[in-house]
Amino acid sequence: MSSFINADLDIVNLNTECLGVVLAGGLSSRMGQDKAQLLRSDQAALSMLAFSKQMLSDSGIKNIIVSGDNYDVPDTVKKSGPVGGILSVLARYPQAKSLLILPVDLPFITAKALAELRVKGELAQKATHFEDHNIPLYLPNNGYLELFMAQAFSNQVSNDNKNIKATHSRFKAKGPSIKALLTQVPHQAIKCQNANTLFNTNTPEQWQQAIQQF
Template sequence: MGCNKAHIAINDQPLWQYMLSLLNETHFREVIISGPEGLPDIIPGKGPISGLHTCLSKIPDNGHTQAVLILPVDMPLITSELLVQLVDQGQSLKTPLHYDNYQLPLYLPITEALRNYTEAVVHEADKRHYSLRRLIAHLHGSTIPVPDDQDWRFRNANTPDEWQHCLADV
C-alpha cells in the first residue's frame, strides 16, 4: 500500500479506530492493539506471530479460561456478528477456530501450548515458521463454514485497488 494501512481513512477515522469501534460492538471486554498504535512487537519482523507473542506477554496466566481473537486491521468489511459467532463457537469447542478458507479472524484459547509455540517461533530464523497456518495446525485448530453469501466480508486490502473495492462495499 505504500503506507501504514492502519492510518488509511475510512468513515472519517483511521482504519485502526474503525476496527476498534467494530470490536466495541461485541461483548469482548479487553482489546489489545498490536503495532505502532498499541504494543510494539517485542521481537519484530515475524509477521502476525510477533504481534501475538507480544500480546500474550501482556496477558497474565490467571488460572481462568482465556482466549484471544486476532483481527487484522485491513479487513474492514467483517461484521461484529461474524466475530461473535466465531468466538462463541470457539468457546463452545474449546479449540482454535477460524472460518473456512480464511485464517483470519482467528479465535485462540490461551494455553501453555500456544504460549510455548509463539515463544519458540519468534526466535526462529526460518520464515516458514511464522505462518498462522502452521500455528493453527500445531494447535489442532478447526474451521467453521462461512455463512451464506458472506465471503465478500473477508476481503482484505493489500493494494490501493483492493482498498477502493473495500470502500465501495463499506
C-alpha cells in the same frame, strides 16, 4: 491506550474473559501507506484502526489492545509477522484466557461474524477461524499455544508469571505463519455466511474496490 480498553486492564477479568487484539504492526509495503490510518469513506469516516476496534467492541469484547510498534504493544521480535504480534501480546498479558485476533485490513468485517467466531471457539475450546481464512482467529491461551511459541522462538520464561520474553525467532525473515501455528494447536474452521465479510485490502487496487462498496 485504546479508548475501547479499560483504563487499567482488569487482570482478574482477563483470567476469564477474551482479550481483543487488533494486529496493526505490518509494514503496509504493498499498500504504500499505513493501512491502519486509511479512512473508510462511509458516513462515520472512521480509520481502519478505529473501525476494527469498534467491531471488536460491538461483538462484546470489553478489553481491546492494538499490536504494533506505534501502538499499545510493540513487537518484541521485530519483523516476525502476525505470530510475533501475538507473542508480544501474550508476553504483556499472560493472564488472558483467550484472544480474539483481528487484522486491521478487513473493511467489511462485522461484529456478528466476530461474535460467532468467539462463541463457537469458546464452546469447542479450540482455536477457531473461518474456512479458507486463518485470520480473524479466536485463540485459547493454553499449553498447546505456549509450547508452539516456545518452539518457534528462543525465549526465557519467568517462573513468576510464565511471561515469554522472546529474543530470537528460529523462523527466518517473516517469522512463523498463522497456518504453522494452527497445525500445532487444536483448531476448527467454520463457515462465513458472507464471503465479502473477509475481503482484505493489501494493495491500493483492493482498497479502491472496497471504497466503491462503502
